[in-house]
Amino acid sequence: MEKTPKWVDVALIPLLNLLIAFVISGIVVLLIGEDPIKAIKVMVSGALGSPYGWGYTLYYATNFIFTGLAVAVAYHASQFNIGGEGQATLGGLGVALVLLAFPWPHWTIALIAAMAGGAIFGAAWAAIPAYLQAKRGSHIVITTIMFNFIGAAVLNYMLVNVLRPRGSMDPATARFGASTHLPTFHDFPLVGQFFSKSVPANVSFFVAILACYLVWVLIWRTKLGFEIRAFGRSESAARYAGISPVKIVMAAMLISGGLAGLMAINNVMGEAHRLVLNSVEGAGFIGIAVALMGRNHPFGVFLAALLFGFLYQGGGELALETTIPRELITVIQALVILFTGAFDNMLRAPIESFFVARANARKEA
Amino acid sequence: MSTTESNNAGRQATAALATENASDAAEAAHAAATPTGAPAIELKGISKAFGTVQANKDISIRVMPGTIHGIIGENGAGKSTLMSILYGFYKADAGEIWIKGKHTHIPDSQAAISAGIGMVFQHFKLVQNFTVLENIILGAEDGALLRPSLSKARKELKRLAEEYELNVDPDEKIEELSVGHQQRVEILKALYRQADILILDEPTGVLTPAEADHLFRILDFLRKEGKTIILITHKLREIMEITDTVSVMRRGEMTATVKTAETSPEQLAELMVGRKVLLNVDKTPAQPGKTVLEVENLRVKDEDGIERLKGINLEIRAGEILGIAGVAGNGQSELLEILGGFAKGTGHIRINGEEIDLTGKHSDGQSRRRRGISHVPEDRHSLGLILDFAAWENMVFGYHSDPAYQKNRFVMDNAGIVAHTAEAMERFDVRPPIPTLPAKSFSGGNQQKIVLAREIERNPALLLVGQPTRGVDIGAIEFIHKRIIELRDQGAAILLVSVELDEIRALSDRVAVMFDGQVMGIGPVETATQTGMGCLMAGMGGEDVRGMDGWTIAAPEESQ
Missing domain, CATH: 3.40.50.300 (P-loop containing nucleotide triphosphate hydrolases)
Incomplete structure (x- = not known):
């Protein structure tokens, strides 16, 4: 028995999947009478060709890192957390409440407090489906989906009835104090000169990278991570070892929800400077694709988040620069998700058998 | 010692005699039950191998109509494999199946059902939130509309209930029924499909003694009606109580077929255990x-x-x-x-x-x-090991909270565990002694040594x-x-x-x-x-x- 080389598994197959997705997207572009080569040029230059483009690409990527990590952590405990959207929504609420509650003197303190607020609200939103799964066996996929809707409704209610400043017609909170605004890439020494004032990428990007590292430590270095992975791989063996299923499901989902909630420091605190309706903009769902493509490894999640950040920003540019309708961007993103995520096994089986056959042939020779 | 030896010799003789008697016994049972006709089931030289394991080796039996035939043997003797072949779940490597004197191919369970074979599995195959009636017609509906099938089944069920003491409320949901009643539904399902050969796999395993007694009464009724029953069990008492003939299987072979009346539990036990x-x-x-x-x-x-x-x-x-x-x-x-x-x-x-x-x-x-308390579990694949985990992770599995395996308050001492695993693998001669290899890459014996090393070295x-x-x-x-x-x-x-x-x-x-x-x-x-x-x-x-x-x-x- 030979195994496929690791690079095939982690690099070649995702890249091939991506390529197929792009080729099919190109065909679609061709079919509506546009030039696919030009389209890809616009996307690349729009997302990566300028500091401005990078500023947006990294901003989106930051969102996707948090939600991707959220899905990945839950996945290691074999829990499919589809509720990143709702958890990030509630995280936004937590961040907003923290930032509005107190005139924070400096953004560093405000950031720490906002992170706590976002994580706690996100974790709390994940806690209810987690408890129902752990104790009552209600399927977590169903409950987390439902909690996305409830979360949106809660946010709606809070913005319209509770947090809306008197006299405002806009269902949004008041602006946060200027002292809580996070430094953007424009404010950084050395690189700051390249980025314009308007780029949204901010210090949260580095928090996201730190989160990647910490998740890696958690999953592969700590006792809790060991138990989460053991439970995720074999529930029966975990029971034999005396690992409590309730504890693991709760722990993994709380961490997962907390990570999704943390996303709010980027979009709510870092960019919008207030909480608006639908502030998450589907990042919770893209997190699923990011985790799938990143094979639930923090480094893979980081790379996949960059890719989806590129798609998001490049897609936006495409709609601006060409007559390709904005809806087509969604089609391209969907194709990428389809091929890197859902169709992953389609290529995997033949490629793996090819490499296994080659390795066996070599051994015999 | 000498007494054991002579005992042994005597038993071997009995066993040999029993094997020779096999066909005679079947003939005799045949003569007793129905005067004419071919055997209800005849298996000729059935063999089946799974990889290198020979699950069935050249097995032949004849079961006459209107008799109850017991098949007894230890776990892994090949009883269930044989019945799965008969019911079309497995394809035999060699051998023939004859049903009522006709050479029959049974490629799937549909073919088995149409040949008149009904099977009652150890683990029932019933839809828990369907009613009894719905379960009975499931897969045997006539036409697209349910109502005619249901009313037909209701009538039929009533008849069967009266005839065989198979009383079950047709409108009760399966999940509301006791295990004994669920089993009756399985039997009814088979009878509704006009089965006249009924195979029961360890039917009393889940029953209370009273339920088991009732089951045997039902089986007796069925036998009197001319149905043929194959009873798979490891319980000698049941064999002695209800069967007409009995076959003993051991390690994939049919070691003997005897008339129940002419054998004793002791002889069967001997034949079974070997x-x-x-x-x-x-x-x-x-x-x-x-x-x-x-x-x-x-x-x-x-x-x-x-x-x-x-x-x-x-x-x-x-x-x-x-x-x-x-x-x-x-x-x-x-x-x-x-x-x-x-x-x-x-x-x-x-x-x-x-x-x-x-x-x-x-x-x-x-x-x-x-x-x-240390525990080397029965099933190392689903309990003792996490197959995707590396050997070193498995070597501390269950003891991973031990302070000796922690580097500090936050992280585990993975390098230390790998080193410890390398030594333990050396001591327990695990091959290959590579701590980073996933558990699934080791052979069964080496997997077991990993589990054993982990548990024994805790003293x-x-x-x-x-x-x-x-x-x-x-x-x-x-x-x-x-x-x-x-x-x-x-x-x-x-x-x-x-x-x-x-x-x-x-x-x-x-x-x-x-x-x-x-x-x-x-x-x-x-x-x-x-x-x-x-x-x-x-x-x-x-x-x-x-x-x-x-x-x-x-x-x-x-x-x-």
Whole structure:
């Protein structure tokens, strides 16, 4: 028995999947009478060709890192957390409440407090489906989906009835104090000169990278991570070892929800400077694709988040620069998700058998 | 010794005689039941191999219409494989199936049903939230509309109920029914499909004695109506009570087919268990010390509320191995599970005089390990190992909270564990000795050595061992046995569960035989006879059992 080389598994197959997705997207572009080569040029230059483009690409990527990590952590405990959207929504609420509650003197303190607020609200939103799964066996996929809707409704209610400043017609909170605004890439020494004032990428990007590292430590270095992975791989063996299923499901989902909630420091605190309706903009769902493509490894999640950040920003540019309708961007993103995520096994089986056959042939020779 | 030898010779003669008698017996049964006609089922030279394992080897049987034919044998003897071939789940490598005198091909279960074969599985195949009636017609509906089928089935059900005492409320949902009633639904399903050959696989395993009695009455009615029944079981009492003819299977072969009236439970037990070459284990007599494990009136119920352990009492002293013999499924697994901390129950378990929690927070595997109980589980694939984990991760699995394996308050000492694993693999001769290899890449024997190394090196007060050498090659068997004996000599108490009688005999100092969730007998290994143990494994006392000196017997005297 030979195994496929690791690079095939982690690099070649995702890249091939991506390529197929792009080729099919190109065909679609061709079919509506546009030039696919030009389209890809616009996307690349729009997302990566300028500091401005990078500023947006990294901003989106930051969102996707948090939600991707959220899905990945839950996945290691074999829990499919589809509720990143709702958890990030509630995280936004937590961040907003923290930032509005107190005139924070400096953004560093405000950031720490906002992170706590976002994580706690996100974790709390994940806690209810987690408890129902752990104790009552209600399927977590169903409950987390439902909690996305409830979360949106809660946010709606809070913005319209509770947090809306008197006299405002806009269902949004008041602006946060200027002292809580996070430094953007424009404010950084050395690189700051390249980025314009308007780029949204901010210090949260580095928090996201730190989160990647910490998740890696958690999953592969700590006792809790060991138990989460053991439970995720074999529930029966975990029971034999005396690992409590309730504890693991709760722990993994709380961490997962907390990570999704943390996303709010980027979009709510870092960019919008207030909480608006639908502030998450589907990042919770893209997190699923990011985790799938990143094979639930923090480094893979980081790379996949960059890719989806590129798609998001490049897609936006495409709609601006060409007559390709904005809806087509969604089609391209969907194709990428389809091929890197859902169709992953389609290529995997033949490629793996090819490499296994080659390795066996070599051994015999 | 000489008496054993002569006994042995005598039994071999009996066995040979029995095999020769096989066809005669079938003829006789045939003559008794129906004067004319071909056998209801005839299997000719059926063989089936799974990889290198020969599950069925050249098996031939004839079952006459209107008779009940028993098939008896230990676990893994090949009974279920044979019936799966007959029901179209497996394709035989060689051999022919003749139904009512016609050569029949059975590629799938649909073909089996249309040939008139009905099967009642050990685990029922019923839709829990459908009614009885809906389950009966499921897959046998006439046309697209349900109503006509349902009313037809209702009428038919009424007739069958009257005829065979098969009373079930047709509108009750399956989940509301007792296990015995669910089984009746399975039988009704088969009869509704016009089955006249009924195969029942271990039908009484899930039944209470009263339900079992009722089942046998039903089977008797069915036999009188001319139906043919094949009863697969490991319970000798049932064979003696209801069957006309009986076949014994052992290790994939049909060792004998005899008329039930002309055989005795003792002879069947002998044929079932067989005489195997004793495994050679160097072992000095045990030096038992103080009592380590006391079990008192231990009871365990499974998820369906069926009592799997029905009041177990036993004790094990330090430096002693207690072997639990028995056909699998008689409560041995549940005994290991509750001792290992992943089943709940009632009663008392004491380790070195200290009471252990059987429910609640402190009844889990971690608490058990802290009390000095180590556990080599029966199923290393689903319990003992995480196959995707590397050897080093498996080497601390269950003990991963041990402070020795932590680098600091936050992270585990992975490098230290890898080094520790490399040494342990050396000591236990695990090949290849590569700690980073995933567990699934090792052979069965080496996987088992990883589990064994992990559990034995904790130096437990009590070691639970389930099927230590299942799926393990000969070389590793010897090694594993030696390590278990070594641990005994260091003063550990050991509870060994195995379906291999040879293994029980070779390793144990004392033996307890379990049947139907109870200990049928317990005593020293020296005086245990093969036949006596065979009888106890089938839930019967009797002369052979009484002959075993120093044994405490709980099994009832045989009824015949």
